[in-house]
Amino acid sequence: MAHVALFHSVLGLRSAELAAAERLRRAGHEVLAPDLFGGRTAATLDQGFRIADQVGWTTVVERARQALQAMPDRTVLAGLSMGAGVVGAVWPERPDAAGVLLLHAPAEIPASVRPGLRVQLHAAEPDPFAPPEQVAALRRSARTAGAELEIFRYPGVGHFYTDPDLPDHDSDASELTWSRVLDFLPSA
Secondary structure, eight states: OOEEEEEOOTTOSOHHHHHHHHHHHHTTOEEEOOOTTTTOOOSSHHHHHHHHHHHOHHHHHHHHHHHHTTSOTTEEEEEETHHHHHHHHHGGGOTTOSEEEEESSOOOOOTTOOTTOEEEEEEEESOTTSOHHHHHHHHHHHHHHTOEEEEEEEETOOTTTTOTTSTTOOHHHHHHHHHHHHHHGGGO
16 A cells, blocks of 8 residues: 555646545555645636635645645655646655656656655646656656656647546546556555
């Protein structure tokens, strides 16, 4: 069983994130999906970015830190889109993280990352939130740090392809992603 902290996208903690958390729980994992926006959700990216600006990045990250206090050091850090940025912000403070899952966007690998740490990136291709130069930078920094990085790109799907409530949803790519995530977790 893995402990997983799942951080939501800029759209807020919605049914897609709750369903993802429940899917992981049904597979036997303990999952925390904190609400970083204080109950606010958005239907569009523009609305989500406005909420994020109103809440403030400092508050978002502090809420993530507070949520992680209840989790063991060997927690898997997982983020969906903006949540990948949250993972990047708290990761340096969690040197014993059991693994890192980046869904829909990359994050920066901290210099203090433990060699051998398993990291997965799942992203659409192309995706403006996971452009080739950022993915290449992730690959280089993982190699330098000694992290075990796997990159999975999903051609022709939209950014939020795992979210069944959005037009980007692609059921085949979503199922493949979650299958790969479930395979990742027992070894994390």
